[in-house]
Amino acid sequence: MNTDNKTQSNINKKIICLVTGGAGFIGSHLVDELINLGYKVVVLDNLSGGFLRNINSKAIFIKGSVTNQKLVDSLFNKYNFDYVFHLAAYAAEGLSPFIRRFNYENNLIGSINLINASIKHQIKKFIFTSSIAVYGTNQTPMVESLTPQPEDPYGIAKYAIELDLEAAHKMFGLNYVIFRPHNVYGERQNHGDPYRNVLGIFINNIMLHKPLTIFGDGNQTRAFTYVKDVAPYIAQSATNDQATNQIINIGSEKPYTINEIAEIISQYFSKKTEIIHFPPRIEVYQAFSNHLKAKKIFNIKNETKMEVGLKSMIAYAQKIGPIKPKKFKNIEIEENLPPSWAKLT
Numbered sequence: 444m445n446t447d448n449k450t451q452s453n454i455n456k457k458i459i460c461l462v463t464g465g466a467g468f469i470g471s472h473l474v475d476e477l478i479n480l481g482y483k484v485v486v487l488d489n490l491s492g493g494f495l496r497n498i499n500s501k502a503i504f505i506k507g508s509v510t511n512q513k514l515v516d517s518l519f520n521k522y523n524f525d526y527v528f529h530l531a532a533y534a535a536e537g538l539s540p541f542i543r544r545f546n547y548e549n550n551l552i553g554s555i556n557l558i559n560a561s562i563k564h565q566i567k568k569f570i571f572t573s574s575i576a577v578y579g580t581n582q583t584p585m586v587e588s589l590t591p592q593p594e595d596p597y598g599i600a601k602y603a604i605e606l607d608l609e610a611a612h613k614m615f616g617l618n619y620v621i622f623r624p625h626n627v628y629g630e631r632q633n634h635g636d637p638y639r640n641v642l643g644i645f646i647n648n649i650m651l652h653k654p655l656t657i658f659g660d661g662n663q664t665r666a667f668t669y670v671k672d673v674a675p676y677i678a679q680s681a682t683n684d685q686a687t688n689q690i691i692n693i694g695s696e697k698p699y700t701i702n703e704i705a706e707i708i709s710q711y712f713s714k715k716t717e718i719i720h721f722p723p724r725i726e727v728y729q730a731f732s733n734h735l736k737a738k739k740i741f742n743i744k745n746e747t748k749m750e751v752g753l754k755s756m757i758a759y760a761q762k763i764g765p766i767k768p769k770k771f772k773n774i775e776i777e778e779n780l781p782p783s784w785a786k787l788t
Contacts, residue, residue, distance in 0.1 A: 459483045460525065460527070460528060462484055462485070462487070463488070463531035464493065465486030465488050465498065465504075465530070466504070467531070467631075468629075469530055469627055471497035472629075476677075482526075483503075484502040486502045486504045487508075488506065489508040493633075497631050505518065509531050509549075510552060510556065525566060528677065528681075529557055532601075533546065533550060535636070536726075537595075537724060540595055541777070542771065543776070550597065550604075551600040551604060555607065558604075561611075567681070568681055569617055570681060571605070571608060572624060574597070575623050575625035577593050577605065578593075578730070579598060580727050584733040585692065585730070585733065586733040587690045587691065587736055591605075605621050608621060622676075622693050623693070623732065625666060625731070626730075627668045628670065629671065629759075630670070634646050634766060637770075638771065643756075645704070646756070647760070647766055649716055650761070654718060654719045655719070656719050656720075656721055656783060657721065658722070661701045661702035663728050664698040665699060666695045666696060666697055666698045666730075666732065672695065683741070685739075685740045686740050692736065696746065698729075707750075711754070770784070770787035
């Protein structure tokens with residue numbers, strides 16, 4: 444093959460991306476973005492929290508878990524990935540103290556399988572979705588320069604992966620981008636999960652004709668982020684040099700109390716919705732971030748208004764219909780489990 448043919452071959456070769464958790468909520472939106480950019484996408488997902496209906500038909504779907512080292516290694520050998528986008532996780536932060544082994548096996552050890560394979564195959568960049576949970580109770584708005592103080596196993600696992608990526612870069616030259624999104628909502632979110640995503644829980648409860656349940660006084664603050672304000676920038680980070688080897692907060696600016704969110708969601712439905720307060724659980728009370736770094740790197744100018752994103756999310760949830768919440772099958776510690784969770788069947 445002459446030089447011209449080699450050059451043409453390189454031009455014709457599609458960039459190949461692995462997206463773990465690509466059948467899930469944020470992951471499936473990311474897959475759409477990557478395919479729109481012209482990339483070839485392989486999705487690895489065990490469907491524990493995702494759905495086949497979420498997967499873009501142009502993606503290659505592999506059912507399996509990141510905890511399966513042999514499967515992970517075989518995929519890297521077969522596809523020779525350029526970029527890895529790691530979103531697979533069980534992100535029920537509040538439940539993580541009661542499923543500690545499950546949390547670390549899935550959220551930490553599974554990640555290490557991917558990092559090992561990425562080092563061996565010299566991928567161009569490893570893009571990881573961490574979480575605002577790494578900050579713990581900290582000053583607000585939370586900025587990337589703060590020292591993380593995670594307070595639960597979920598946040599601890601995420602921070603451990605962040606540290607491992609930094610160490611892998613120093614020793615092996617593995618480039619990375621770490622995103623710390625927060626309270627993401629929108630179409631395709633699993634509104635049947637009773638342990639995470641308060642907007643989805645509220646919407647599902649209303650469709651099931653159940654009251655909205657709030658832990659504590661409801662004055663906890665969160666800044667809720669529409670998924671389409673996150674996925675495009677995660678996709679773009681692969682080829683954005685300014686994002687390389689950076690930790691980046693990404694999400695909405697405006698914080699709401701949980702009480703305010705309950706009232707806002709209730710207004711989208713025609714009937715009056717009862718609100719019940721349960722005893723408080725251990726959680727970070729004030730949690731919202733500073734996003735100046737993301738805005739500079741990605742030239743972000745606008746964000747979706749809550750009423751716009753929420754309207755789309757509700758319409759999608761109504762199309763799917765209500766989902767009966769189910770108790771997590773492998774609760775490891777029952778002690779101090781919130782009563783409302785313990786009653787799930």
